[in-house]
Amino acid sequence: MTASEITDAPAPAPAGDPENLAGRLNQLRAAVLGANDGIVSVAAVVVGVAGATAQIGPILTAGAAAVIGGAVSMALGEYVSVSSQRDALLDRRAKGHAVDDEELVSAWAAAGASFAAFFIGAILPMAAILLPPASVRIPVTFAATLLALAITGAVAAGIGGGSKLRAAMRVVIGGALALAVTFLVGSLLGSQGVI
Structure with missing residues (x-):
C-alpha cells in the first residue's frame, strides 16, 4: 500500500461518533414505536371483540389475526420504505455522488426488526385479555x-430528547380513546346479536 493510499483511506468511525449514535438511536426509537403499535392495535382488536362476547375462542382468533397481520404489515412497510431509500442512495452513487455505506441499511434487517418489535408489543394485550378471569x-x-x-x-421521548410526561400522556390518551371506541363498537354489535 502506498503512502497516498494510506492517507486517502477513510478513517474508521470513532466509537462515540455522533452519526453512528444518531442512527442507533433512530433504530431504537423505531423499535419502541413498533412495539407501541403492537400494543395499541392488538389491544383495540381484542377489547372490541371482548365487548361483543365473553367467549375466549373469538377473542383469541381475532387477537392472533391482529398480531400476525399487524406484524407482517409493519415488516412489509419497513421493507418497502428501506428498499426505496436504498435504491435512491444507490442511484445517487451510480451518478457519481458520495454515499456512505452506513446509509445503505439492510431492508431485510429493518423488516425483521419491525416484525419483532410489533410482535413483542402485541404479546402484552394478548396475555392481558386471555389470562385473567x-x-x-x-x-x-x-x-x-x-x-x-x-x-x-x-x-x-427520552430517546428523542422530548418531554417524557407529555409524550406519555399523548399515547395514553390516544390508546384510551382507541380502546374505548372499539369496546363501544363491540358492545353495540354484541347487543344487536351480531356475535
Missing part, C-alpha cells in the same frame, strides 16, 4: 395497555 378481562387489558403505552411513550 372473564369478569376482569377488559379492565385488566385496559390497565396493562395504558401502563405499557405510558412506558413506551416516555422511552421514545
